[in-house]
Amino acid sequence: MPSTSHSLRVSRVARLPLAAAMACALALAPAFAADAPQGGQRAGTAAAELKPAERGELARQFVLKWGGYVQRMYDVPVAEWAGRMVPTFIAADPMNLRNAMARETFEGAVAELTGTGHRLSDGDVVDRYAMAPADLSGQEAAAIGTQALGSTAGDLVFTAVTPCRIVDTRVAGGRINADSSRSFLGVAVNAGANFTFQGGSATNCNVAAVGASAIVLNVTAVLPSAAGFATVYKSGETRPLAASVNYAPGAIVNNSVVVGVPNPLGINDFVIYTFAQSDYVVDIVGYFSPPQATDLQCTETPISTFNISAGAATFINNPVCPDGYSEVMPYCYTNASGVYSRGSGVNSNTSGLATFCAWQNTTAATQQVFGGSICCRVPGR
Incomplete structure (x- = not known):
């Protein structure tokens, strides 16, 4: 059977003022526009940036889905709650927001958005x-x-x-x-x-x-x-x-x-x-x-191609993980004969703590190598 928060939503959504959700979405529109991607690329489809209109629509759906539950369980008017949620909707990263919409309890959905959740005292x-x-x-x-x-x-x-x-x-x-x-x-x-x-x-x-x-x-x-x-x-x-x-x-x-x-x-x-x-x-x-531990959420950066000069021994910084994720493991690969790995790890001297791959090219020609990062986070954070 569906979760109860779902049943509360069904029982009250007919009476939930749609205007409150629409007003929330309209109020969010300027902030979402300012939140549009400014360059760079998130890794993986789950962590891809949301367009302002997409973020606004997800916020509207969230208000419609849970407004009745909040009004009943927390005695907070829907419009007031929607207004309070504006900073959370703006700050939530794309994966958090999408995952929150898939949760079947309000407490779980908010935990997905913020990493802290709400529990009745x-x-x-x-x-x-x-x-x-x-x-x-x-x-x-x-x-x-x-x-x-x-x-x-x-x-x-x-x-x-x-x-x-x-x-x-x-x-x-x-x-x-x-x-x-x-x-x-x-x-x-x-x-x-x-x-x-x-x-x-x-x-x-x-x-x-x-x-x-x-x-x-x-x-x-x-x-x-x-x-x-x-x-x-x-x-x-x-x-x-x-x-x-x-x-x-x-x-x-x-x-x-x-x-x-x-x-x-x-x-x-x-x-x-x-x-x-x-x-x-x-x-x-x-x-x-009792609270239950959850598995890490992991993604990977795009794989980048690098050129290693003939006879060179050097290292390459890989693409940085998306915001909110931590580097877990570098990915280093080449199919060029005569090019050898000299180690890998996390470069603490770089902004964002990029992973690196060290290489030695023993050939007389420039060779290609490939590198990326495996990135993970605690769900909701």
Whole structure:
């Protein structure tokens, strides 16, 4: 299934003011014109410079794609956010901007643009997704931070997914009895898994083996038999005193909850306790997982041709890597007999730290050699 940020975009884009995106693109036009290439050539098609009109169109598409999500999740009007994004659109290099448009979450797209990304803070997540009674004790409040949002290896990164049904006791399992608990899975163990056995989707809800330490759920109590509450908590832990959903008899009540899950995954992920007999429907809307390392992005410069004079021993500086990339390895080659390599490396005395190839021509004629650079960077930087 597509990611959730994608679903939020679909649900709101019809109401997203197109004028905001167009105004953003028009405001950017003069800056983009000034940003036109001034000579020189980027290596590889992925790192090729964008024409001002192309950059403006990508910026407009970015605003249209994510404006509704930003307005809903961050409470920032679309036009205001688009204006704030102008310096980022101008500064983003071509590969970053193109790759950002291909990402399926807003946080991932911004990380691609800037190299830093945006993550909902713990406070934002609690305010938006978790229900906490007004008389929540200090110990219980700490438990929300350390258990529901705590990391197994550092800060957790939030990823939204398309809201997807993982539990429906009306379909499977039946009503949960009064003063009883039932355990459920919240994260699919592999790509072929599904949630039909607990009344949910026949898909894996795009949460297969994500390494989650916490998940974000919309939990609905359906027609409880009496007034009461439900508590959703991490499998394997003691049930906390805080309520996740409060309900009246015969009501249909929904609330969003952040709940920790075992990492690595256990037999079950979370538990629902209910004070009164009731059906429950649960949709997953996102998850928190430890940051993951990403592969380097690499490209290569054009291969240049150089002439080595007869009997000469010299070195040649190769083309410099594109902005944002670092030289990783020189490329040195010749098919001329009697011309030998005398080494290669990075010339720290040159602007841009060009790689070099050293040659010795033992023949009585000028010979051709070839050189270039392999260039890499951390994605998004």
